[in-house]
Amino acid sequence: MNSINSFTxxxxxxxxxxxxxxxxxxxxxxxxxxxxxxxxxxxxxxxSQEFNARNFAAVSYMDGKGEKRPAYEMTxxxxxxxxxxxxxxxxxxxxxxxxxxFNWMAEQLAVQRPQPAISLTDDELCTxxxxxxxxxxxxxxxxxxxxxxxxxEHRDAGRYxxxxxxxxxxxxxxxxxxxxxxxHIQPNTHGDSDWPKLIPHLRxxxxxxGWCR
Numbered sequence: 001m002n003s004i005n006s007f008t009x010x011x012x013x014x015x016x017x018x019x020x021x022x023x024x025x026x027x028x029x030x031x032x033x034x035x036x037x038x039x040x041x042x043x044x045x046x047x048s049q050e051f052n053a054r055n056f057a058a059v060s061y062m063d064g065k066g067e068k069r070p071a072y073e074m075t076x077x078x079x080x081x082x083x084x085x086x087x088x089x090x091x092x093x094x095x096x097x098x099x100x101x102f103n104w105m106a107e108q109l110a111v112q113r114p115q116p117a118i119s120l121t122d123d124e125l126c127t128x129x130x131x132x133x134x135x136x137x138x139x140x141x142x143x144x145x146x147x148x149x150x151x152x153e154h155r156d157a158g159r160y161x162x163x164x165x166x167x168x169x170x171x172x173x174x175x176x177x178x179x180x181x182x183x184h185i186q187p188n189t190h191g192d193s194d195w196p197k198l199i200p201h202l203r204x205x206x207x208x209x210g211w212c213r
Contacts, residue, residue, distance in 0.1 A: 009101035
């Protein structure tokens with residue numbers, strides 16, 4: 001299996017219609033799988049037609065003989081669905097590095113897009129912060145439930161795997177944005193009594209996944 005560290009994010013993640021994607025060829029190469037086996041796995045995924053259409057696209061490429069061969073492009077969600085069954089320390093490290101590459105590409109897109117000026121009231125910020133904190137609690141629940149679903153081979157195990165491996169990044173980004181937008185609020189002097197419960201969680205240096213008490 002080739003080391004993913006020998007590739008830059010831009011070499012394994014590309015943009016299609018403004019969305020970061022990778023290919024079944026890259027997945028096969030970096031996980032040390034036969035491409036035919038990766039294609040078979042994609043075709044046999046037990047996911048909904050809606051999920052399949054949203055996250056996989058059949059494409060083709062020219063092989064070394066100049067012959068056209070089938071392949072797939074897949075989004076980050078599609079990638080996670082395909083590789084969640086790949087086991088072992090090397091596979092785990094490759095999954096993590098691949099997800100980091102997807103996140104890197106998403107960050108590049110965010111920097112390039114013009115950001116509209118948005119003004120929110122303190123009450124609106126408080127509501128959004130409560131939403132973030134509730135999501136953090138649900139993340140802890142998902143992390144607790146997933147091992148049970150995996151052992152039981154439950155059909156929702158893949159969905160929970162995607163949640164606990166993809167959403168922590170989004171939660172941390174939301175925390176950073178809310179922390180920045182609430183810099184003017186002093187929890188001990190602000191009128192809303194909820195802020196003392198929320199501000200300490202927003203202003204910690206790094207998000208700890210799970211409910212922080």
